[in-house]
Amino acid sequence: xxxxxxxxxxxxxxxxxxxxxxxxxxxxxxxxxxxxxxxxxxxxxxxxxxxxxxxxxxxxxxxxxxxxxxxxxxxxxxxxxxxxxxxxxxxxxxxxxxxxxxxxxxxxxxxxxxxxxxxxxxxxxxxxxxxxxxxxxxxxxxxxxxxxxxxxxxxxxxxxxxxxxxxxxxxxxxxxxxxxxxxxxxxxxxxxxxxxxxxxxxxxxxxxxxxxxxxxxxxxxxxxxxxxxxxxxxxxxxxxxxxxxxxxxxxxxxxxxxxxxxxxxxxxxxxxxxxxxxxxxxxxxxxxxxxxxxxxxxxxxxxxxxxxxxxxxxxxxxxxxxxxxxxxxxxxxxxxxxxxxxxxxxxxxxx
Numbered sequence: 001x002x003x004x005x006x007x008x009x010x011x012x013x014x015x016x017x018x019x020x021x022x023x024x025x026x027x028x029x030x031x032x033x034x035x036x037x038x039x040x041x042x043x044x045x046x047x048x049x050x051x052x053x054x055x056x057x058x059x060x061x062x063x064x065x066x067x068x069x070x071x072x073x074x075x076x077x078x079x080x081x082x083x084x085x086x087x088x089x090x091x092x093x094x095x096x097x098x099x100x101x102x103x104x105x106x107x108x109x110x111x112x113x114x115x116x117x118x119x120x121x122x123x124x125x126x127x128x129x130x131x132x133x134x135x136x137x138x139x140x141x142x143x144x145x146x147x148x149x150x151x152x153x154x155x156x157x158x159x160x161x162x163x164x165x166x167x168x169x170x171x172x173x174x175x176x177x178x179x180x181x182x183x184x185x186x187x188x189x190x191x192x193x194x195x196x197x198x199x200x201x202x203x204x205x206x207x208x209x210x211x212x213x214x215x216x217x218x219x220x221x222x223x224x225x226x227x228x229x230x231x232x233x234x235x236x237x238x239x240x241x242x243x244x245x246x247x248x249x250x251x252x253x254x255x256x257x258x259x260x261x262x263x264x265x266x267x268x269x270x271x272x273x274x275x276x277x278x279x280x281x282x283x284x285x286x287x288x289x290x291x292x293x294x295x296x297x298x299x300x301x302x303x304x305x306x307x308x309x310x311x312x313x314x315x316x317x318x319x320x321x322x323x324x325x326x327x328x329x330x331x332x333x334x335x336x337x338x339x340x341x342x343x344x345x346x347x348x349x350x351x
Contacts, residue, residue: 013332014285014292018299021328028323029316039316046309047302053309055187059262060301062195063088065294066254067279069206070121070247072288074139076210077243078223083128083143084251085276086150087121089269091252093154094120096259096266097162099172106175113176114198114256121252122245124150129244133237139244147272155268168267178261193261199297202250203290209246219243251276281325284332300325 026036047057067084074081081087095117102109128142162169178193186192210216221229222239230236254275259266282300286292307321 014287014296017285017328017331020331021324024327025320025324029320032320034316034320035314039310039314039320042310042313042316043303043306043321045313046306049309051186051188052190053305055183055190055192056305057298057302058187058196059190059192060305061294061297062193062199062261063254063257063275064278064282064297064300065196065199066202066250066257067276068282068286068293068297069202069279069290070250070254070276071279071283072286072293073206073210073250074243074247075283075288076223077219077239077247078226079129079132079139079240079243079247081125081143081244081247081251082140082280083125083146083150083248083276084254084279085272085274086143086147087124087248087251088255088258088273088276089150089154090124091117091121091255092259092266093157093255094252095176095256096169096172099176099260099264100162100170102176103173104175109173109175110178110260113172113260114253117256117259118249118253121255122249125244125246125248125251126241129241132244133240147276151269151272154266158266158268162266163268164265166267169265171264172260176260177264178257179264191262193257195257195261198253199257200294202253203294206250207290215242251279254279281329284329 022040026040029036029039046053048054067088070084070087071081095113098113098116099109102112104112124146128137128139128146131137131142132139158169164170178195178198180192180194183192183194184190208216210220218229218234219239219242221232221234222236222243226236229239258273258275278300282293282296285299286294286296303321303325307318310316310321311318
């Protein structure tokens, strides 16, 4: 019974958080002299109104799923990976490099490019993992700093070795592309690509590693209690490095969604993409679970794509959707408040 109650609460937290975020967002719109009913109607139309918008929502969700998995995997193992953005950037660059400079059949070239991006992200994750395991340097500090190193390093590599007109790299070869003409035609020529398949497979891989393997058991045990794990004979340092490597691999794969799917190249970035940081919110809303992360990523992707229609059709600034997202994250983080509310409105004061 307690297990059922716990699962019910984990489902209620994101649902109530979304509803409260939308409710308070609507109040803010009213105070700002906007019509929340028209705004949310335009938002829904911007997500489901036609095939193009739906395709763009799914496309936007693909890298968010992978960045959410990266954050969730680290969290499940007792680590907080704030460096998903940087790992995403190096994964993006590595996949584009392979996509440009190798001439292989598609059946080899595309998986190779995706794995190259994941490997680059894993390598970028190993560095803070090693510093944490060997010198007890907190991963939050090192991963934040590694984001900036990744941003300027990728820019420097593009400028020095891969620059093409337009402050970007050349386009990748077709054999390394995730693009799908039939998916684009199906969704009224949106940019939807096969990345959503890769993202869902990655979610299954995370679930399998954590819950169906001995390695996953050890990783979770280290996350629960490092001292007890060490006493039980588990190599804590090795598992910390491994956890950050796997987390970084998911983040690097998120970069391949952009490099091999959405854009087919990489630009010189003057700022972070934001996808890696959004992964933290996706992971929180998805309760660090594979299925929850997929649903949360689709929600966030829909909010971002639908906000464009909300602005054009209802005249509501897209920044208000950013406020709604921030409110949702706030309520997820304040889960004790939702527990109090649910206790107040359930029989006997218990869930």
